[in-house]
Amino acid sequence: MPMSREPEAILDSVVQLTEQRQLDSLAESLVSTVSQMLSIDEVCILDVDKLTKRKGGLDGQRNVSSASLAVSVKLCIEQQREICFSNGLHQELAVPIIINDKLTKVLLVSAPLLTEQDRVLLRGFAKVYENYFHIVVESETDSLTNLLNRKAFLPQLYSSVEIACDLLQEQAQASQDADEELKLWICIFDIDYFKKINDTFGHLYGDEVLLQVSALMKQVFNPQDLMFRFGGDEFVILPAPRSRRALIELCQEFTQNLAQLQQERLGGIRISMGIVGIDPRVDPGTLLNQADNALYFVKGNGRNQVAFYGQLLAEGKLQRPEIEDDIELF
Template sequence: MVDITGHRDHAMLDVAVISAVHELAAAKQTRVLSLVADAAGPLIRQRACIAGSEATPSSTTPGDLPLAVLPSLAACLDKRAPSASATSDEGDCILWMPIWIGDKADTILEIVRSDQFAADMVPMVVGIVGVYRNFQNLLDYSERDSLTGLLNRKTFDGQLSRMLQTGGAQALSAPEAPERANEAGQWLVVADIDFFKSVNDRFGHVYGDEVLILVANMLVSSFRADDRVFRFGGEEFVILLRSATGEQAHAIIERFRTNVAAHLFPQVGTVTVSLGYVQVRPGDSPVAALGHADQALYHAKTHGRNRTCHYDEIVATGQLQLPASNDTAEFF
């Protein structure tokens, strides 16, 4: 319990919980799974795994699995039951325990044993799951913006640093590689609501807050489950777009921009957003990456608004002049 509640990060909390449960249950394999919405139906995605005595790195996690292929788990979620069990084709016993927060369960704990679970073991696991649920709820509350429900600035700093350290398994290693332009990479997107101050001045802060909430909802629906969306402050939002090619990234960002432009906001009417984005690579400085995306956003703002600008593109076409390199510069 001390180890579990000592973490302030969801990923480390997942590992601490499955480590404790894995040892307690003498399990063959223990996993934390995510339930992900998809147009074709709900998907199960592995978030953390311990098989034997070793944790599986995130870069080697298996692909998504349709929930429909696990009928016992699907029935459990449909009935909002506390647990479900099944026997695998290999004869292993599987126990699933959804982490219910209200009437939603986006996280599922899976325990696999080679034989049946002892009667006195399950209540102990249930107790750990209860602590996990409560602490996960507390972490989630501390990481969210109170108005929009999006992730907050503090959470963004940590997640951007982690993305730049790992870069993703498929991140491109150099910008000068046109033959690899269709390979998946990681992207940093900055979005800003155009003329938002005039919305507050003309209609009041209540309608201004409603615009922020509706734009936040459109961000969540326009981007994918793997992407991370943050309210950066005021009317500015940041998105960490994962595993997308350049064409995919632009299409996803443009989908959000056009969704906002086509929406009629109550009382306010039409609202638009401007966006700037940049590809991020392992070893990039967080300050530099955010600065490049911000420069692209500023270019969009000063060249008509309601548009999307790619940093590398406006640099390559001479629309943005880069400052001379200064190796002695320091950021604080």
Template sequence: MRKTKKDDCRCRYLVDLTRQKDVFHLDEAFTQAVKEMLAAESVSIHDPNNLTSENLSSADVVLDIARGSGMVAKLLISNNAELADTQSLQELLEVYSNQYHHIYRSTQDMLTRLLNRTAFDERMQRLFGPRKHHRKKDERRAMAILDVDHFKKINDTYGHLYGDEILILLANMMQEAFRAEDWLFRYGGEEFIIVLNDADLITAEMVVDRFRIAVESRNFPQIGRVTISAGLTQIFPSKGLTSTIAEADQALYYSKDTGRNQVSVFRKLIEAGIIDDSNSFGGELELF
């Protein structure tokens, strides 16, 4: 049987999906493929909790799509109420789900189930990469680096199994405390990074400090009280990733050096003259 132009397009879409190596580009390729296939005005992926009937029109179509291990998202097809080629669409959905699952497993920290360092590098490349100039000027993001206070002492005193349990419980608390659109990473050891999307610095500080208080107030098995320190900065893609991490790190170091169990904001430290614009912070610092 001779291949049609439609068949060629379908094959191209399917192959393109399998080539994607991170979730952002996979979502981008998938929504573009569905948009072209159905000639829809717009196609987008949403968290089920963030998509309500109030956001929809009578011409919108919403489909469930599997993402990773049992996760479900909503595919919103705007102004395209009639799905003519359901078989091709189903093929796209299946390939998308399989590829998402593969990417999800490769970018997930096996202990905490948060995003891992690979996922961090991929998302930061996208955020700070060449396309950063095409993003909306009013996009607001903040980055927080969190570190468990005296974690080495916890491991030495109670053993690494209890240390791992602390990290798992903290990760669970993070997933409950922060929104689905925020990015939660285990950056390494007992250090976590949170990227708060669509959040100004004032809001980000309030949310991160609320999480710090929740951790301090919790009674952890065997260990009891555990605290965290955090450093926070605003994300400006034009500054670059290295400078952004350095700012959050300097704020974290200040939190550690001045008593721990607190959230420090880089901009406030600059304004107070505690650190300067060169990101230099003097003094010896014992992180553990």
């Protein structure tokens, strides 16, 4: 049974919604609130980018069929406005959620009947979600580079492990060249001799270098590749599914373009990078530790290189510990 729509109940729902500090739990709270407030059959928040480009796409989902996506959501995305559609048995309402002037998510509700009061309430909850989404995103964004920050990393890493598990199951029956197999990866890098750059030219110049590096990351990698600044000159990328060959080409493009920056003072910006493929059977902390080990191998062997943990193991350049200690993520 839906809860009361008295002002106190509505305010309690808003309070619960704004208590959340993670985007996933924020979505789940909105879905739960709508489910409790209205007599509905189905509700979810759809991530528009994930729906078409990355695996997944339903945040806090509750039994939304693929058929429901075909009409109301499609029209909502195309027309950038609220769409109410009836198939004779049910009504579907798709409410656009705008983040940074872009239709980023859609609140999708299906019910036998949606009154105008229901629609007003749903618009209000969508607006609360939209506004609070901005606050949560700001808390997970690095203030200098506008990349994601360390706080945002852990939930995204676990999400990547889940996607990697799906990919592993899909490709288990296919016979593919290892270099062409789609995988998820962890790429961790830092700027070579960055402390010396700061000491020689000052921290303002160091910040300029960080801004140029982050700007080039956004230019070379695409919006589905999750990019983080961990702090200082340390960066992490969780690329969307790619083959090893495609990832090598992308990293080469990135490092070659970096080498063209700051030629006059630095003779180019250079980085050391370690990469590991995400194996869903391995603990996420261990995976990050493996990427870090590959990075430190590069730093101890000439810098200005990209190295894969698995390849270093295969070539005997790194030894796999009998028990790999989990890195302390936070």
